[in-house]
Amino acid sequence: MSSAYGNRRLPARLDLIDRKILSALRDNARLTNNELAERVGLSPSPCWTRVKRLEADGIIDHYTAVIDQAAIGLGDVAFIEITLQHHDERVLEQFGEALARIPEVLEAHLVTGEYDYLVKVAVAGTADYERFLRERLYRIEGIRSSRTTFSLRALKRNISVDPLGIG
Incomplete structure (x- = not known):
């Protein structure tokens, strides 16, 4: 899909579960898939699938450690x-x-x-x-x-x- 910003594909609208996943990973990107699934109310397999889609769509850009400067x-x-x-x-x-x-x-x-x-x-x-x-x-x-x-x-x-x- 083209947009005013070039040929960048726009992600599908995020539902509440996607937003919960993003929020949980924002707070602690080291959560295991099982811990993440439990926090957002999913079983592990659909949780893993959603995380992989969020990564593939570029919504999750990367994971990092925050260093105390x-x-x-x-x-x-x-x-x-x-x-x-x-x-x-x-x-x-x-x-x-x-x-x-x-x-x-x-x-x-x-x-x-x-x-x-x-x-x-x-x-x-x-x-x-x-x-x-x-x-x-x-x-x-x-x-x-x-x-x-x-x-x-x-x-x-x-x-x-x-x-x-x-x-």
């Missing part, structure tokens, strides 16, 4: 607003690829508004942030300006939305 010495988070000198497709692509290769970059978004990118980075403090700027970020060609805001503390932090809480 402070526990590995990167306790500070900074948000950087970046404006580029030029905005042609080649520059945007190269800049995005360069950001993706930097380990401290947690998220990078091309945005609308006064600046071009909003980038979230994890650092060990202000000295480490200065090192990050000099040795990583400012070595990427094409940056006209940047402005940084440090997070004092996270009030909410999720990797993805809870499908039981929407709609």
